[in-house]
Amino acid sequence: MSVSRQELLIFTIARLLKDCRSVAVGASSPIPGAGALLARHWAAGETPSRRLFLTILGSSRLNSMTSGGVELFDMAAQGRIDAFFLGGGQIDGEANINLVGAGGAYPQTAVRWPGSFGSAYLYYLVPRVILFREEHTRRVMVPKVDFISAPGPRADGVYRPGGPIGLLTNLCWFSFDKQRRRFRLETVHPGHSLEEVQDNTGFAFDIAPGAVATPAPDAETLAVLRGPIARLIGEAYPRFVQQVFPDAA
């Protein structure tokens, strides 16, 4: 059975969320949203059945919060959000992320992105931040970001129970070592190669001994993904479901 790029990413994210009690997903993040729904499905299938609290920003039904937008940030500060997703127009080898803009002189950058959203807070506080950026090119994976929206972990004495566990892209999964402040290539997605990752990454990284292919979902998981999960995620991301899971749209 053929597995799409999106399905592999969703499955990988769900594996990274195993054992989480509470997961939040930002706006415009259908793949992390679907991954979190698959993780919730797995948790519900455990014996005894386990709850996974999920909040997808912008969704009414997939939302465990009742106190407005501020509640996500307060819950993160309380230690009640186990995992969150952040991306960036630029990501560098020390896991600094830039959601503001590139080139030129701030604020008159040559390219402007939306802005930092909640990154400059959640990156410090959520223990399992998954950096997720589909585009894996040298314009995204840069030696040094032009603007630090949120800094990668560093020994600066700042209160930081959280931080990135790694970076997932269209090509591979890197873990992040907070002590060494470096990414380490763990798995390369089927159909891609180490050389391709190296050619498209602008920062230096370590390579895990025996780095393997990213595991793909089995037939049973694919059926869940293409059925109930696709229908659920459609409430928050109708366009995504039309494109990726047309049968469920």
Add this chain to the structure above:
Amino acid sequence: MSHDWLLGSADELAQRVPDGAKIAVPHDSLGAALETTRALIRRGARDLHLVCVPMSGLQADLLIGAGCVGTLETSAISFGEHGTPYRFHDALRRGAIRLLDATCPAIHAALEAGHKNIPFVPLRGLLGSDLVVHRPDWKAIDNPFAADDPILLLPAIRPDFAVFHAPYADRDGNVFIGRRRDLATMAQASTRGALISVERVRDDVDLLASEETAAGTLPAIYVEHAAIAQRGAWPCGLWDEYPIDEPHFRRYGELARTADGFARYLEEFVQVRRQAAE
């Protein structure tokens, strides 16, 4: 029925906002008052300080493109799946607005300080972000209660008005906001209160009479004025009432790409007062 708090139209709401006012607005999907926004453009508002709680999209792009905004305080300007904020980008390039880039919880926390009327609030995170470099109004201190614990202080935000759209007001001017508690914080932090457009006024309802409705209600004491604007969030959606008008966002994206196209958009959809429902 006549009420002192109820004005005749969104245009009358907009007339209460003087040039130079600081107004707090919610994200497009959380009750943005787009008809009041069009009315602000019609009245030629200038030099507004727009506080986006905690971000904005079409509402900010319209006000910026129409030259109404002097200062933009926000965590992001984004249309999500629905396009690109060309007018925001253009204004930045031209240096036409002062930008106060923030992060979502900083805006929430500063508003909560405003709502308590205390001068500042400490917030975790942020230290080491370039946001702090460009915000001289934010100051790092050492936690006075513990050793080796730097933390950032943010000055309170006290807008003049909170401006948003909600499903309905009751006969006493209490406004139903559901679980959107940020709208209450915005209204309470504002020195003057909230200017709220509503789909309807329900004379048959007293929102404070039962726990079920009172829990989702902004009490009238925080409501400076309200006005009926049917489909007043359009083309944005309003919670359970109506969805976002996607074709209109696409049309906006086609036109707002250029200054000329944006001017045509204003002529067609803003300057002429029209019923959004048509």
